[in-house]
Amino acid sequence: MKKLKNEAQLVKKALQVGESYAQKRGYAAFSADTSANQKVESLYRLLVLDKLVVALPPDKEDLPGMKHKLAIWIDRTLPADHPLKLAS
Template identity: 45%
Template sequence: MKKLKNEKELVKKALALGVAYGENRGVVEFEPTDSATDKLEYIYRLLVHDGIIQPLPAEQVSQKAIQHRLAMWAARQ
């Protein structure tokens, strides 16, 4: 997994895009007290379920891998 040049900013962008996507679909309403890691995991699973991104192999699922996958998704948006 090659780290992206501006991965931290892309993760923030992915979080904003993913929250908007989930709320526009009407499947989730995030609370201000929800942690960023919980939001990122939910967004990842929602995007995989909708077929927007490819799922990670089960043995490779980790917070760092989820952040990287979502950063790559945000870079294409």
């Protein structure tokens, strides 16, 4: 798994966009005490369910892998002129 140059910022953006996507799909918003790791796992599973992200193999399904998949997803989703894409 090759780490993206600005993966931490991409994951942060993926959480913002992913939460909005989940709400549009009818899911309740995350509560204030929901940890970032729980958000990552929830959004990853939703995106896999909607076939927007290819699932990790079950034996390699861990938090760093899920974050990486979210970073790749948002990197492909953002417009070409977005500052996060220009930084990579």
